[in-house]
Amino acid sequence: MKKFIEIKNLNFSYEGDEGERVPVLHDINLDINKGEFVTILGRNGSGKSTLAKVINMILTPDSGELRIDGKNIAAELTDEELMAVRRRVGMVFQNPDNQLVATIVEEDIAFGPENLGIPSAEIRQRVDDALDTVGMKAFARHSPHQLSGGQKQRIAIAGIIAMLPECIIFDESTAMLDPKGRQEVMDTIEKLNREKGITIIAITHNMEEAVRGDRIVVIDGGRIVKQGTPKDVFAKPYELWELGLAVPQVTELFDMLRCLGADLPESVITEEEGAEKLARLLETK
Amino acid sequence: MLRDITLGQYFPGNSVFHRTDPRVKIVLTMLYIVAVFMADSLLSYLIMTAGTILLIAVSRIPLKTVTSGFKTILFIIIFTAVLNIFWTKGENLLFSFGIINVYAEGLIHAGKMVLRLACLLMGTSVLISYTTSPIALTDGLERLLSPLKVIKLPVHEFAMMMTIALRFIPTLIEETDKIMNAQKARGADFTEGNLLQRAKALIPILIPLFVSAFMRAGELATAMECRCYHGGEGRTRMTVLKTKPLDWILLSVFIAYGVGIILL
Numbered sequence: 258m259k260k261f262i263e264i265k266n267l268n269f270s271y272e273g274d275e276g277e278r279v280p281v282l283h284d285i286n287l288d289i290n291k292g293e294f295v296t297i298l299g300r301n302g303s304g305k306s307t308l309a310k311v312i313n314m315i316l317t318p319d320s321g322e323l324r325i326d327g328k329n330i331a332a333e334l335t336d337e338e339l340m341a342v343r344r345r346v347g348m349v350f351q352n353p354d355n356q357l358v359a360t361i362v363e364e365d366i367a368f369g370p371e372n373l374g375i376p377s378a379e380i381r382q383r384v385d386d387a388l389d390t391v392g393m394k395a396f397a398r399h400s401p402h403q404l405s406g407g408q409k410q411r412i413a414i415a416g417i418i419a420m421l422p423e424c425i426i427f428d429e430s431t432a433m434l435d436p437k438g439r440q441e442v443m444d445t446i447e448k449l450n451r452e453k454g455i456t457i458i459a460i461t462h463n464m465e466e467a468v469r470g471d472r473i474v475v476i477d478g479g480r481i482v483k484q485g486t487p488k489d490v491f492a493k494p495y496e497l498w499e500l501g502l503a504v505p506q507v508t509e510l511f512d513m514l515r516c517l518g519a520d521l522p523e524s525v526i527t528e529e530e531g532a533e534k535l536a537r538l539l540e541t542k
Numbered sequence: 543m544l545r546d547i548t549l550g551q552y553f554p555g556n557s558v559f560h561r562t563d564p565r566v567k568i569v570l571t572m573l574y575i576v577a578v579f580m581a582d583s584l585l586s587y588l589i590m591t592a593g594t595i596l597l598i599a600v601s602r603i604p605l606k607t608v609t610s611g612f613k614t615i616l617f618i619i620i621f622t623a624v625l626n627i628f629w630t631k632g633e634n635l636l637f638s639f640g641i642i643n644v645y646a647e648g649l650i651h652a653g654k655m656v657l658r659l660a661c662l663l664m665g666t667s668v669l670i671s672y673t674t675s676p677i678a679l680t681d682g683l684e685r686l687l688s689p690l691k692v693i694k695l696p697v698h699e700f701a702m703m704m705t706i707a708l709r710f711i712p713t714l715i716e717e718t719d720k721i722m723n724a725q726k727a728r729g730a731d732f733t734e735g736n737l738l739q740r741a742k743a744l745i746p747i748l749i750p751l752f753v754s755a756f757m758r759a760g761e762l763a764t765a766m767e768c769r770c771y772h773g774g775e776g777r778t779r780m781t782v783l784k785t786k787p788l789d790w791i792l793l794s795v796f797i798a799y800g801v802g803i804i805l806l
């Protein structure tokens with residue numbers, strides 16, 4: 258599989274109040290393949306958002322290598338190259354209100370392509386396509402403040418896909434939404450990944466969302482401490498508890514059953530799977 | 543209330559003026575203002591008034607909406623009228639009490655003044671406020687003034703600021719509401735006491751509001767950067783404003799109106 262993002266020995270520090278450097282990311286090594294769906298987990302302040310901002314060059318790393326599609330971007334970049342990186346790697350944030358710029362939905366989606374200097378007719382086409390992808394066609398002429406949180410977040414996503422990115426980073430994009438909005442946004446993200454082959458990096462605190470990805474990367478104290486498929490990562494719940502994280506409720510339930518002596522060698526991460534296994538367990542009794 | 547502020551006084555509709563290019567409408571308004579100030583003879587006043595009535599009729603804005611704007615400037619109108627009636631000296635003395643003399647010229651002058659103010663108010667609000675949404679107006683202004691970028695006037699930046707302000711007004715109002723309720727729940731009282739006490743009661747609202755507004759601004763700036771915003775340079779627009787024949791017809795009509803008033 259082709260690598261899209263390659264990070265080697267990357268370090269990043271913020272400038273502290275007295276001008277000293279406060280290290281936040283330490284020696285990060287991470288490869289992300291084209292079309293992959295990666296979830297990043299970690300407790301508050303572990304450096305997830307910082308890593309996301311480094312990947313699309315909102316923040317510049319102190320040292321190390323960062324390659325996007327083979328090209329090292331941690332080197333000095335011209336403004337055009339910087340724009341090209343941000344176009345290819347889009348980012349959706351937590352608060353939908355603070356990402357929308359225009360007072361009309363379709364004008365907002367056009368904002369990114371307009372900045373890229375795309376011709377008018379093509380922008381129109383892209384905006385219509387993006388609205389269609391997120392299922393918000395009927396709201397093209399609405400004002401963002403008339404929409405629900407989930408709808409606003411889908412508009413924010415549409416604003417990014419109109420720039421035709423190859424990868425989108427979601428920084429806790431579902432955290433402020435109610436269950437319905439959360440579901441809408443998660444479905445949209447999965448659709449982008451499956452149907453358009455867009456590489457997804459999703460930062461979340463919600464374990465039920467984390468199991469939907471191909472791979473989980475756990476960060477703690479600015480270091481990558483764990484990586485693997487959701488099944489592997491959730492296989493030992495206490496290891497996650499030590500990192501200040503939770504595991505999906507089903508996983509926890511099955512772990513308890515295992516401790517009580519039930520014959521369940523493998524960890525369970527989705528509810529459907531759990532229900533099936535429980536039914537089988539009850540039958541054999 | 544939310545609707546009121548972001549839409550300004552915009553009154554959605556489909557009249558000729560609703561469909562006019564916002565750039566052209568700005569030019570029309572300027573022509574109109576010049577014309578109204580040039581009116582001098584009785585005939586020109588008649589044309590001015592007739593033109594304004596026609597304007598309102600074509601815009602199909604309900605008369606009640608148009609005249610409601612009067613309330614805010616009623617005082618100024620009465621004040622100028624009274625000033626004109628009592629201070630103008632003329633030849634035909636109508637009546638006098640003591641030192642106050644009222645001349646026919648004064649009455650006529652006052653009448654003209656009131657008529658002019660009324661036309662000005664109604665005409666410009668029909669042309670701009672009632673038939674143009676603030677967003678279209680901002681957009682029109684940016685494009686109309688874009689030649690001034692050559693002399694380094696920050697036209698795009700100004701328009702961007704306006705757009706963001708319009709976008710965030712409802713959000714901030716909602717937030718003010720939330721903060722007020724939160725403070726009320728802690729026992730704050732915004733309705734009692736003298737002016738100073740009430741002003742003081744506002745501080746616990748303003749501080750959190752400012753803090754949150756700055757946080758929003760920071761996040762918005764990052765989000766805009768992620769969407770490749772880099773100022774107005776090299777930026778294209780999705781909607782292209784194209785003048786239609788209707789716009790040119792209106793422009794000619796307004797020029798004729800202005801010239802007519804000046805000549806007569």
Ligand SMILES: Nc1ncnc2c1ncn2[C@@H]1O[C@H](COP(=O)(O)OP(=O)(O)OP(=O)(O)O)[C@@H](O)[C@H]1O
Nearest residue numbers: 271272279281299300301302303304305306307308
């Ligand atoms: N602008 C900044 N200046 C200085 N330090 C910062 C800045 N932003 C973040 N930090 C610090 O960097 C560390 C990592 O922050 P980051 O926002 O990346 O964490 P996070 O994993 O995204 O946390 P959360 O789950 O709360 O979003 C924290 O210790 C934080 O205090």
Ligand SMILES: [Mg+2]
Nearest residue numbers: 305306307428
């Ligand atoms: Mg974060």
